[in-house]
Amino acid sequence: MKKRFKHIVGILFFLSFTTFSFSAGYYLIQLLPINLPNYIHYLATILLSLLIMFLLGYLIHFFHHSKRQHFVQEIIAALRKIANGDFNVQLDFELDEQNEISELIGHFNHMTKQLKQMEEMRQEFISNVSHEIQSPLTSIVGFAQAIQYNELTLEERNHYLTIIETESRRLSKLSDNLLKLTSLESEQHPFEKNSYRLDQQIRHIILACEPNWTEKELEMDVSLDKLFITADEELMSQVWTNLIHNSIKFTPSGGQLSIRLQLIEHQAVISITDTGIGISEQDQLHVFERFFKADLARDRTKSGSGLGLSIVKKIVEMHEGQISVESKLGVGTTFKVVLPIL
16 A cells, blocks of 8 residues: 555656646746747757756756765665674664665664674673683682692691582583573574473472482472473473472571472463572562572572573473562562473
């Protein structure tokens, strides 16, 4: 409809332009102080009208071409900035109507905005990785230098060696998680779905974590409905392992841990609730971001890479599911996973 309207407007403009040119040519010929034969008069009117049409067309083309050339030069300059890594670029042209050029400008500005956000995320990612690597490396180097002193007792030496081993394992886990997250986000990670009992999988993971929750004397409340699900069993195992380990880690001794699996409206709903330290409302907005750690979780005895929940969220989304968190400081936290039954 829009193209048809433009076509009609174009025809009307051409007719008006032609009429104006021939009228101007006729009027100018009439102003001549000499009398011309009819044939010469008509011929002169036609030639002058065509000349007027040519001159007006050239002027219109000149101004239009100049504007278009300026537009092209602006785009080339913007592309050069982007090629040099400067994504803070926006095209700002005042157009009278919405057309292909305005649409191109809109898409270009959207592209630069997305590239700028990606660059900011890249820089933040590099900064976070550097920080996470630097911290354990500093401890390893410091304690490695400390054990060189001959005055250390055997107990002190073993204590320092234990710290070096712990920090080395922390580095190794960080590396594994980075590779895992990169693989998942590249969409090239092996993804094999099969049907299996979800309740049995979660129960096995709970039993595997028994030494952890018995050591802290946690009260376990487990209710798992019999439920089959079609998913990547290995990847989903990482989800439940991470969530259950986190709940145990941040729940004080003598606390409670509740794990529920229900079938609600053709969806598997899994909730893991603890009576741990909780997460502030502000931190809940960022808890699934890479390298994010809530302030209360920065105790070195409970520190992690800050990648676990990012991996969990990615795996859940790969299965077209959703994950959410509800928490209150000093009361506890509930992670809820909703998965489609395929």
